[in-house]
Amino acid sequence: AAGVIQSPRHLIKEKRETATLKCYPIPRHDTVYWYQQGPGQDPQFLISFYEKMQSDKGSIPDRFSAQQFSDYHSELNMSSLELGDSALYFCASGGAGEAYYGYTFGSGTRLTVV
């Protein structure tokens, strides 16, 4: 079965650079959630999209922006990277009912800022 695809799997950037993370949801899923997981931390909700519109916003820094495109894939754009942005970034996709039945997560993008 198709899963949530994230790319790239690993990314190394220098401070003050820009990074773009991509998420391709399960086909026919219309909702994408982004989470950030720091080393040894629980996942923190960043932002979500439903039908290509932002549906909710969590602890996403102003330096980050995201959008969902017409094919439902989503991109998280991160600018002026800081060392503290080093983390595992997950996206999860959902369709009708997933809030009740559980979202499917991608394998994540590990971002290292040096």
Add this chain to the structure above:
Amino acid sequence: GDSVTQMEGPVTLSEEAFLTINCTYTATGYPSLFWYVQYPGEGLQLLLKATKADDKGSNKGFEATYRKETTSFHLEKGSVQVSDSAVYFCALSDLMNYGGSQGNLIFGKGTKLSVKP
């Protein structure tokens, strides 16, 4: 706002020991409750879920019962294996979290389980 509290780890057990990881929650609405598992170097996988009071979620020998009266969703397994070594996250999703985030997952801080042969 909604929150999840789970027991801190790490938890170290011998193979075939009984496992309990406590999880309690605070929610304004009627949340769905989940346990996710994260194996080393991997993403989050849904382990089990319960969507209403008294529901029991189960998978791979793990069980958790949605207890509304105690606002708990404790994870149990009768006999753990080395392959169960992972970090376990309790989470909730509350579509009625008015004033907060509706529908997205709120996680506990995770409990690392190490099972020794």
